[in-house]
Amino acid sequence: MKQTDWNENELILNSLKDDLLVTNRDGIIVRASKGSGDIYNVNSEELLGKSVYELELQGLFTPNVTSIILRDKKKVTLVQTTKQGKKLLVTGIPVKDSKGEIVRVVSYSHDITELIEVKKYLDSMEDEMGRVKTELEMLRNKHLLTEGLVAKSEKMQNVLSTAVQVSDVDVNVLLLGESGVGKSHLAKFIHNKSPRNNGAFIEVNCGAIPDHLFEAEFFGYEAGAFTGASRNGKVGLVELADKGTLFLDEIGELSLIHQVKVLKFIQEKQFYRVGGRKLKKVDCRLIAATNKDLEKGVREKEFREDLYFRLSVVPITIPPLRDRPEDIFPIITHFLQQFEKKYNRTKELDEAVTHSLLTHEWKGNIRELINMIERLVVTSPTSLVTAEHLPQSLRNQETQGIFQRADGLILKDALEYVEKEMLLKAKKQNRTTIEMANALGISQPSVVRKLKKYNIQ
Incomplete structure (x- = not known):
């Protein structure tokens, strides 16, 4: 074999499967490996003599x-992008003459399209994984009662x-009502009844x-978005x-600046993390709640009208x-059973306690009533919860009611009325006249004489 029949440089060049191009200082291609044609989807010989600027x-x-x-x-x-959308990792090397002037540019590349997709x-x-991890942490750290x-x-x-x-249906719902009426419970109820109940x-x-x-x-935010930010970034609540379902409780407390941002998210269902450039999209159901009068807030320019109409497609008060x-007694029964099971205790409310709970003005609504039932289950030392186990506010209410009913009577009759009421109450709460005497301080x-006086059997 003659030396002229065997061009070592050419064979080495063509043995490369990856793209390898050599250009002169004017950008004209003077060498091209066969792999160039495969990568750029052209015949490699057609590249020779072409200007890289024109290409x-x-x-x-x-x-x-x-x-x-x-x-x-x-x-x-x-990273270079081809006409077909491929991604190439390209390395270019200058070739210089003895004077340090660039005479050739050699570039070789690898197709990394699959790597980028991976x-x-x-x-x-x-x-x-970050979303799931954060969600699990939230559920682990949050105490959730399975209230009905x-x-x-x-x-x-x-x-x-x-x-x-x-x-x-994925319609926006606005829950209205005083603090403690059960807005968050109703939001969870809607979520559990919806097709999204498997979501968060x-x-x-x-x-x-x-x-x-x-x-x-x-x-959420990206790593290093601000001073003190986690180096790994953080997944946002959205x-x-x-x-699943996004529940915006106390929506009336949002500042006007954040109202704008929430409105934009509701309209577009997409957002950027703080410090991020990648557009995030989410698919979620929206429920909002407030104890404020949002219509009044709109009139007083404290709440955006466009946000109000977005939220209140279906308002529920x-x-x-x-x-x-008529709901109070069933609520008492339901949660008494629930807390008995939770704390492994058996409790019974006597008539006086039940009467106090039924007639009390629950300014904190269901939340206050539930807390009171839990308190009585936990703190009462006996299985029968009596009036003495009630907090002072409820006991004062009971006594105040007696005196209100005695109002208008002359002193002698009023004293007898109060005395009889206290005897009746003591008899309900105690089994013997000795226990009644101790409770009444006589x-x-x-006790026996007074019971006979008022014909109390």
């Missing part, structure tokens, strides 16, 4: 590595009927998050609600406990 204008690839090397006069590595997939999986909604009154039955009707139920208390932290908590007294013979 860039034609969209065969971008950016042009040669021009960058001629400008910077040093080795360059970058990276995107891993990034999405990392985001999803008790509704014997016609007003609450109408509320639940409306909630069931809207549960299976994420509750955002708009009044509890400091104003300067709201955006970072709500939308992302946690993807495929939950009546306070004083407007549905002698046992006095």
Whole structure:
């Protein structure tokens, strides 16, 4: 074999499967490996004599590595995009003569399209794992009671009927009512009845998050977004609600600045994390709640009208406990059983305690009533909960009621009326006349005599 029949450099060049191009200082291609044709989807011989500047204008690839090397006069590595959308990792090297002038530019590349797709997939999986991890932490750290909604009154039955009707459609719902009426319970009820019940139920208390932290908590943030930020970034509450329900409690507490940002999110269902450039999209159901008069807030320019109309597609007003007294006894029974099971205790409320609970003005509504029942189950030392186990406010109410009923009587009759009421109450709470005497602070013979006086059997 003659030396002229065997060109070692040419064979080595063509043995490369990857793209390898050699250009002169004017950007004209003088060498091209066969792999170039496969990568750029052209015949490699057609590249010879072509200008890389013209090929860039034609969209065969971008950016042009040669021009960058001629400008910077040093080795360059970058990602190049081909006409077919492939991603190439390109390295360009300047070849200089004895005077240090660039005479050739050699560039070689590797197709990294699949690697970039894998990276995107891993990034999405990392985001999803972060979302799930954060959601689990929230559920682990948050105490959740499995309360049921008790509704014997016609007003609450109408509320639940409306909630069931809207549960299976992704319409925005605004829950209205005083503090403690059960807005968060009704929101969870709607979520559990909806097709999204397998997704997360994420509750955002708009009044509890400091104003300067709201955006970072709500939308999340990227690593190093601000001083003190986690180096790994943080998934926002909005992302946690993807495929589930986002519950905005105390929405009336939002500042006007954050109202604008929440409105934009509701309209577009997409956002950027704080410090991020990647657009995030979520698919979630929106429920909001407030104890404020938002219509008044709109009139006084404290709440945006456009946000109000976005939120209140279906408004549901939950009546306070004083407007549905027939619900009080079922609520007492339901939660007494629940707390008995939770704390493994058996409790019974005597008539005086039940009467006090039924007649008390529950300004804190259901939340206050539930807390009172839990308190009695935990703190009463005996299985029978009596009036002496009630807090002073409820006991004072009982005594005050007796004196109110005695009002208008002359002193002698009023004293006898109060004395009889106290004897009746003591007899209900005690088994023997000795126990009654101890409770009333008088002698046992006095108790017997007074019972006979008032014909109390």
